[in-house]
Amino acid sequence: MELILSLGIGIMTGSGVWLILRPRTYQVIIGLALLSYAVNLFIFGVGGLKVNAPAILADGVPVSDYTDPVPQALVLTAIVIGFATTALFLVVLLASRGLTGTDHVDGREQSQ
Amino acid sequence: MSLAQHLIIAPILIPLVTGAVLLLFDERQRTLKALIGLASTVAIFAVAVALFRFAGRIDGPETAQQGVYLLGNWAAPFGIVLVVDRLSALMLVLTSTLAVPALIFSMARWHTAGAHFHSLFQFLLMGLNGAFLTGDLFNLFVFFEVMLAASYGLLLHGSGLLRVKAGLHYIAVNLAAALLFLIGVSLIYGVTGTLNMADLAVRVATVGAEQRMLLEAGAGILGVAFLIKAGMWPLNFWLPPAYTAASAPVAGIFAIMSKVGVYVILRLTLLVFAEGTPSSGFGLHVLLIGGLATIAFGAIGVLASQALGRLAGFSVLVSSGTLLTAIGLGSSGITTGALFYLVSSTLTISAFFMLIELVERGQDAGASVLAVTMEAYGDADADDEEEEGGGGFAMPGTMAMLGICFAACGILLAGLPPLSGFVAKFAMLSAMLNPAGGESAASVPGYMWFVVFMIILSGLSALIAMTRSGIRTFWASMEGTEPRVLVIEMAPVLMLLLASLVLTVQADPVMRYMDATTEALSATHHYVDAVTNARRAGAAGPQVLP
Numbered sequence: 001m002e003l004i005l006s007l008g009i010g011i012m013t014g015s016g017v018w019l020i021l022r023p024r025t026y027q028v029i030i031g032l033a034l035l036s037y038a039v040n041l042f043i044f045g046v047g048g049l050k051v052n053a054p055a056i057l058a059d060g061v062p063v064s065d066y067t068d069p070v071p072q073a074l075v076l077t078a079i080v081i082g083f084a085t086t087a088l089f090l091v092v093l094l095a096s097r098g099l100t101g102t103d104h105v106d107g108r109e110q111s112q
Numbered sequence: 113m114s115l116a117q118h119l120i121i122a123p124i125l126i127p128l129v130t131g132a133v134l135l136l137f138d139e140r141q142r143t144l145k146a147l148i149g150l151a152s153t154v155a156i157f158a159v160a161v162a163l164f165r166f167a168g169r170i171d172g173p174e175t176a177q178q179g180v181y182l183l184g185n186w187a188a189p190f191g192i193v194l195v196v197d198r199l200s201a202l203m204l205v206l207t208s209t210l211a212v213p214a215l216i217f218s219m220a221r222w223h224t225a226g227a228h229f230h231s232l233f234q235f236l237l238m239g240l241n242g243a244f245l246t247g248d249l250f251n252l253f254v255f256f257e258v259m260l261a262a263s264y265g266l267l268l269h270g271s272g273l274l275r276v277k278a279g280l281h282y283i284a285v286n287l288a289a290a291l292l293f294l295i296g297v298s299l300i301y302g303v304t305g306t307l308n309m310a311d312l313a314v315r316v317a318t319v320g321a322e323q324r325m326l327l328e329a330g331a332g333i334l335g336v337a338f339l340i341k342a343g344m345w346p347l348n349f350w351l352p353p354a355y356t357a358a359s360a361p362v363a364g365i366f367a368i369m370s371k372v373g374v375y376v377i378l379r380l381t382l383l384v385f386a387e388g389t390p391s392s393g394f395g396l397h398v399l400l401i402g403g404l405a406t407i408a409f410g411a412i413g414v415l416a417s418q419a420l421g422r423l424a425g426f427s428v429l430v431s432s433g434t435l436l437t438a439i440g441l442g443s444s445g446i447t448t449g450a451l452f453y454l455v456s457s458t459l460t461i462s463a464f465f466m467l468i469e470l471v472e473r474g475q476d477a478g479a480s481v482l483a484v485t486m487e488a489y490g491d492a493d494a495d496d497e498e499e500e501g502g503g504g505f506a507m508p509g510t511m512a513m514l515g516i517c518f519a520a521c522g523i524l525l526a527g528l529p530p531l532s533g534f535v536a537k538f539a540m541l542s543a544m545l546n547p548a549g550g551e552s553a554a555s556v557p558g559y560m561w562f563v564v565f566m567i568i569l570s571g572l573s574a575l576i577a578m579t580r581s582g583i584r585t586f587w588a589s590m591e592g593t594e595p596r597v598l599v600i601e602m603a604p605v606l607m608l609l610l611a612s613l614v615l616t617v618q619a620d621p622v623m624r625y626m627d628a629t630t631e632a633l634s635a636t637h638h639y640v641d642a643v644t645n646a647r648r649a650g651a652a653g654p655q656v657l658p
Contacts, residue, residue: 020288025280032287039291039298046302070307071298074250078294081257085290088264089283095268096276105284107277 001049005041012038023110025093025103029086036082040075047071120181120196122159123204123241126152131234139227146219149230153215156237157208160201167201168625170632176642180247188247188643189308195247195643198629199451203244203375206455207368209611210462211237213604217466218361220601225270225359232269236262236365243372247643249297249307252376256293256341260286263369266362267354278357285350289340296334303327309383310643313636317389328394331384335377335395342373343432345405352413352425360469363424364604367462370428371454374435378447378633381439386636393442400440400563406433407566411573420468420585423577424461427525430570431457437563438540443547444630449539451626452619456532456612460524463608467517470597470605471585510597515586517602520609522578527571532615537567539623 012034019031047068054061055069093103100107130152137145170176179196182188215233223229239259246252264286268279301307303323304315319327340347351370355363377399385394410433413426434457438450520531527537544560615622632638 020284028284032284032291035288035291039294043294043298046298070301074294074298074301077250077254081254081290085257085261085264085283085287088261089287092264092268092276092280092283095271096280099273099276105280107273107280 001051005045005049009038009041009045012041023104023106025096025105028105029089029093032089033086036078036086040078040082043071043075043078045071117178117181119159119162120179120194120245121183123156123163123208123245124194124238126156126159127234127238127241131231131238134231134234135228142224145230146215146223149234150212150215150219152234153208153211153237156241157205157212160204160208163196164201164205167196167198168628170197173638173641173645176638177646180643180646182646182648185648187648188646189306189311192251193247193308193310193643193646194245195310195639196245197639197642198625198632199375199379200244202451202455202625202629203371204241206371206458207237207240207244210365210368210458210608213607214361214364214462214466216600216607217364217604218359220598222270222359222361226268228265229269232262232265233365236266238262240368240372244375247309249300249309249312251307253290253293253297256372257290259369259372260290263366266365267358269362270359275357278353281350282354285340289337292333292340293337296330296332296337299326299330299333303330308643309380310640313383313386313640314644316384316391319390324391328391331380331391331394334380335398338373338376339402339436340373341370342377342436343370343406343429344399344402344436345409345429345433348406348409348429348432351429352422355425355428355465356419356421360466363421363465364462367428367458367465370432371435371458374432374439374454377436378439382633383636383639386634396440396442398440399436403433403435403437403440404563404566406430406436407570409433411570414570414577415573417577420472420581421465423581424464424468427461427464427574430574431461434540434567434570437566441544441560441563443543444634445543445547446540447633448623448626448630449536449541449543451629452532452539452615452623453536455622456524456536456615459608459612459615460521460533463517463605463612464521464525466601466608467514467521467605470601471514471518473597510602511586513602514597515582517605517609518578518582518586522575522582524609524612525571525578526575528575530616532612532619535616535619535623537571541567 016031016033016035016038019027019034022028022031047070050067053065053067055067055072057066096107097103102109104110130148134145134148137148167179170179176197180188181194181196183192183194185191211233215230218229218233236259239255239257239262242255243252243259246255264279264283267282268275297307300312303319303326304312306312306315316327336347343351355366358366381395381399385391387393406429410426410429410431414423414430417423417426431453435450435454438446438453524531524533527533541564544564545556547555547560
C-alpha cells in the first residue's frame with residue numbers, strides 16, 4: 001500500500017517536473033496538473049494510511065480506529081483551488097497562443 | 113463577544129462582499145462601480161486604522177486576547193483564528209494606504225481598459241488582509257490563493273502581448289510555488305499534527321530528534337514558496353517583467369505583494385524558530401546570503417535598466433533583498449529598522465510605479481503601450497475614453513510637479529536625507545554597527561561590514577540610475593509634448609509621497625511602535641498564550657474592547 005502510493009507520487013512528480021521544464025505551454029499545463037495530483041496524494045498520505053476507517057466520530061469506536069480527517073479536508077480545498085487556477089492558466093495559455101501565434105512559453109520560437 | 117470585536121474580520125468581509133456585489137453591476141456603470149469600490153476601500157482603511165490603534169494599546173495578556181478572533185466560535189487550535197497584533201495591524205494599514213491611492217489613480221482611465229477591474233481589486237485586498245490576519249497555516253494558503261488569483265486577473269488587466277507573456281510566466285511560477293506551499297504545510301502537519309501557528313510554536317519545541325529533519329525539510333520547502341513571492345534571488349526572474357507589464361495602478365498595489373512573503377517569513381521565523389528552541393535560527397543563513405545576492409542582483413538590474421518600468425521592478429527586488437538580509441541577521445534592533453524600511457520602501461515603490469506612467473505618457477514608449485492596450489480592448493470604449501479624459505481637470509504646471517515627485521522618489525529610493533528612506537536605512541545601519549547599543553564599533557563582525565557596504569551600494573546604484581533617467585526625461589528634450597495629467601492621477605502619487613513625509617516627521621513615534629512590534633514578536637509566549645487562552649463567545653470572563 002505504502003509502496004504503491006509513494007511510487008505513484010514519485011512517478012507523477014517526476015513526470016510533472018520534467019513537463020513544466022518543457023518549452024510548450026501545453027506541456028507546462030499538463031505538468032502542473034500532474035504535480036498537483038502528486039501533491040494532493042502526498043497531503044492525503046501525511047495523515048497516515050488506513051483502509052476502511054471512518055473519519056467521522058461515532059459512539060463505541062476506539063480513537064485509534066479513525067483515519068485523520070484533517071488531510072482529507074485539506075485535499076478537498078487544494079483540489080478546488082488547483083482546479084480553478086489551472087482553468088485560469090488555460091485561458092491565459094489560449095490568449096498567448098492567439099496573440100503570438102505560437103505555443104512556445106516565451107511567445108516566439110527559438111530559431112527566430 | 114462585543115460588536116467591536118467583530119471589527120477584526122471586517123478587513124476580509126468588506127472587500128469580499130463589495131467585490132461580489134460589484135459583479136452584479138453592468139460594466140457600463142463604471143462610475144458607480146468605481147465609487148462603490150472607493151467607498152469600500154476607504155472603509156477598510158478606517159477599520160485598519162481602528163485595529164492599528166487597538167494594537168498599539170496591547171500591553172498584556174488581557175488586551176492581547178481581545179485581538180484574537182475565533183472563527184465559528186471554535187477554540188484554538190481546533191478552529192481557525194484571526195489574530196491582530198502590532199505587526200499584522202501595521203501591514204493592514206500599509207495595505208489600505210496603498211489601496212486608496214491606487215484605486216483613485218485607476219479611476220482616471222485604467223479601470224476602463226478591461227472588465228471587472230474593481231471586483232478583482234477588492235478580492236486582491238481580501239486576500240492580502242486575510243494573509244496578514246490569519247493565525248493558521250492552511251488558511252494562509254487559502255488567502256494566498258485568493259490574493260494570487262485576483263492578481264493574475266489584475267496583471268492581465270488591459271491585455272496586450274506584453275502582459276499576456278509576462279502573465280503566463282507569472283502564473284506558471286506562482287502555481288508551482290503554491291504546490292511547494294502545500295507540500296511544506298502537509299509535511300509540517302504530518303510531523304506536528306497541527307496547523308495553528310501558535311500551537312505549532314509550542315509543538316515544535318517537543319518534536320523528537322528523528323522527526324526534526326522532516327520538520328525542517330517541511331519548513332524549508334514552505335520557506336521556498338514564500339521566498340518566490342518575496343523575490344529572493346535566484347527565485348525572482350519572473351518579478352521585474354511581471355511588475356513592469358502590469359498597468360500603473362495594479363503595479364502600485366502589487367508593491368505590497370512581495371512584502372507578503374517577507375511578512376510571513378518574519379512571522380514564522382520569529383514564532384516557530386524562536387530563540388531557545390532546538391531549531392532556533394533555522395534558515396537565517398539562507399535568508400542572509402540570499403538577501404545579499406538579491407540586493408546585488410537588484411542593484412545591477414537597476415543600473416542596467418533602460419526603461420523606467422524595469423527600474424521600478426528591480427527596485428522592488430532591492431527592497432526585498434534588504435528586508436531579507438535584515439531578517440537573516442536575526443537581531444531585534446535591525447528588525448525594528450527593517451520594519452520602518454518595509455513601510456517606507458513600499459510607499460515609495462508604489463508611488464514610483466504610478467509616477468512612471470505619467471512621466472512616460474509624454475514619451476513614445478509609454479504612449480505605444482497604452483495604444484496597444486486600447487486597441488486590444490476594442491473601439492467601443494474609445495469614445496468613452498475621450499469623454500472622460502475631457503471631463504477631468506488637467507494638472508497645472510505638470511512638468512514641474514512630475515519633476516518634483518520624481519526627485520522625491522529618487523531620494524527615497526536611494527535613502528538620502530531628509531526623507532523617510534534615509535531614516536529607515538539609518539536605523540538599520542546604526543543597529544548593525546552598534547549591536548550592543550554602545551559607542552564603539554570594535555565588536556562588529558566582519559560580514560556585517562559587507563552587509564552595510566551592500567546596502568549603501570544599492571542606494572548608490574538607485575541614485576545613479578534615477579539621476580540618469582531623470583536627466584534624460586526632464587532635461588533632454590525641450591520640444592517634447594507636455595503630458596496631459598489629470599488631478600486625480602497626480603493626487604495619488606502626492607498622497608503616497610506625503611505619507612512618507614509624515615513617516616519622516618513622525619519618525620519618533622513610528623519607531624517606538626516598530627520597537628514595540630519587534631519586542632512583541634520576540635516574546636513568542638505572549639502570542640501563544642493569547643491564542644490558546646482566547647475565550648469563546650458566551651464563556652465567562654470580561655470582554656471589553658474599546
